[in-house]
Amino acid sequence: MRICILGGDGYLGWPTAMHFAARGHDVVAVDNGAKRSWEESVDVVPLDPVPTLEERAEHWRRGWRRPIEVVHGDIAGDPGLMHGICRDFKPDAIIHYAEQPSAPFSMMNQESALYTQHNNVQGNLNVMFAMRDHCPDAHLIKLGTMGEYGTPNIDIEEGWLELEHKGRRDRVLYPKKPHSLYHLSKVHDSHNLEFACRVWNLRVTDLNQGVVYGIETPEMDGDPMLCTSFHYDDIFGTVLNRFVVQAVIGMPLTVYGNGRQTRGYLNIRDTLQCVELAALNPSQPGEFRVYNQFTEQFSIMELARRVQKAALNLGHVVTLQHVANPRAEQEDHYYKAVHAGLLELGLKPHLLDDEVLVGMLERAEAAAGRVSEVGLLPRVSWRHGLQEESAPCTAAVS
Ligand SMILES: NC(=O)c1ccc[n+]([C@@H]2O[C@H](COP(=O)([O-])OP(=O)(O)OC[C@H]3O[C@@H](n4cnc5c(N)ncnc54)[C@H](O)[C@@H]3O)[C@@H](O)[C@H]2O)c1
Structure with a gap:
């Protein structure tokens, strides 16, 4: 297949590019390097240095592997970019990761919220129009998030809900009540894409993904020139990564609120399996297909306890500490x-066991000297935005 990966410099985009190239597909990776400037703006870097997209693609090619073509460009700010790519490359599938992916970033202030919604919604609209005009039969695989749903008091279905109202039935998009302006941008994308399927007959798979963990994929094979980013900070890091880093530097694991917040999680290897399964089994013309992409669900407290136990195997005695929840x-x-x-479709999950956690802890141990204190405590309050002072700890738990 001819596969276009939008956001190819990102945490998921680069491993996806290698995954498809290694399986014999023609891959174009598009990115404008925005993530690197967002990192700078909030004073964080990934734990291990990450070579540029161009450097990684060049290193990949030098190993006599199927080349990954790199396009530097802004899919949101340059409305012509996707038209050119869709017209000239004629992709069979577009995997769209190229969005501002952080809830805290979107909640920092008015500017960051506007930026997030413009970047995400506009970029997605540009992709839709370019597909309509140049490759209407291509399959768009769009990354959404489980956070779009929020925490409704009924079961969360896969994108659609069968509804009976006043004796009549219909199938409607599942009503979403997300917890941040970033997650709302994804809800807007989903609505726009359903429209594009219904009115333009496009084919789309919307993957409502849980929180991804892990940085190892078979194509990286331990080569630092092919690595992807590991963020543990309050803006781009995920909770599991933060706990792993806190454990190896001897800091208590900071649990937001009571820690009973429950979410879906998956291993990065399963993200790659899922996008591949979606690409190999495209939705039908006019079909807006939605999958919930996660393999297990955990509460924050369960994750903290698991990290605590795995860290003990490596000789780290770790405590837990509740901090005031910055999120609403x-x-x-x-x-x-x-x-x-x-x-x-055939997904074979890699589950979060002690072996995976010990592997993550060992990686973090090797880089412990590079850990920055910035962002180990939350800086962004959902009600008040970016704060000068981090939230104070409230109570310790052993
Ligand atoms: N990582 C997760 O746990 C997770 C969970 C659920 C959903 N997602 C979604 O998956 C996608 C990828 O996530 P990630 O963690 O790899 O994020 P990431 O920030 O590491 O990657 C996104 C990439 O897109 C690029 N980008 C952003 N806007 C762009 C634009 N206008 N033009 C060109 N490139 C642009 C960025 O520079 C970055 O390299 C995102 O849409 C995110 O919302 C991620």
């Missing part, structure tokens, strides 16, 4: 989300 979210809630579609 329910802490005690019902959470049951269907995630059957990708399993039916």
Whole structure:
């Protein structure tokens, strides 16, 4: 297949580019380097240095592997970019990761919220129009998030809900109540894409992805020139990464609020499997297909306890500490989300066990000297934006 990966310099984009190239597909990776400037703006860097997209693609090619073509460009700010790519490359599939992906970043201030929604919604619209005009039969695989749904008091279905109202039935997009302006940008994307399927007959798979962990994929094979980013900070880091880093530097694991917030998680290897399964089994023309892309669900407290136990195997005695929750979210809630579609397509999950956690801890131990204190405590409050002072700790738990 001819595959275009938008956001190819990102945490997921680069491993995806290698994954498809290694399987014999023609890959174009598009990125404008925005993530690197966002990192600078909030004073964070990934734990290990990440070579540029061009350097990684060049290193990949030098190993006699199928080349990954790199296009530097802004899919949101340059409305012509995707037209050129769709007209000239004629992709069979477009995997769209190229969005501002951080909830705290979108909640820092008015400017960051506007930027997030413009970048994400506009970029997605540009992709839709370019597909309509140049490759209407291509399949768009769009990354959404499980956070779009929020924490409803009913089961979360895969994108659609069968509804009975006043004796009549209909199938409607699942009502979404997300917890941040970033997640809302994804909801807007989903609505725009459903429209594009219904009105222009495009084919789209919207992957509502859980929180991804892990940085190892078979194509990287331990080569630092092919690595992807590991963020542990308050803006771009995920909770599991932060706990792993806190454990190896001897800091208590900081649990936001009571820690009973529950979400879906998956290994980066399963992200790659899922996008490949979606690409090999495209949706039909006019079909807006939605999958919930995660393999397990955990509460924050469960994750903290697991990291605590795995760290003990490596000789780190770790404590937990509750901090005031900077987010406006329910802490005690019902959470049951269907995630059957990708399993039916053949997904074989890699689950979060002690071996995976010990591997992550060992990687973090090797880089412990580079850990920055910036962002180990939250700086962004959902109600008040970016704060000068990090949130204070509230209570210790052993
Ligand atoms: N990582 C996760 O845990 C996770 C979970 C759920 C959903 N997602 C979604 O998956 C996608 C990829 O996530 P990630 O963690 O790899 O994020 P990332 O920030 O590492 O990668 C996104 C890439 O897109 C690029 N980009 C952003 N806007 C662009 C634009 N206008 N033009 C060109 N390039 C642009 C960035 O420079 C970056 O390299 C995002 O859409 C994110 O919302 C990620």
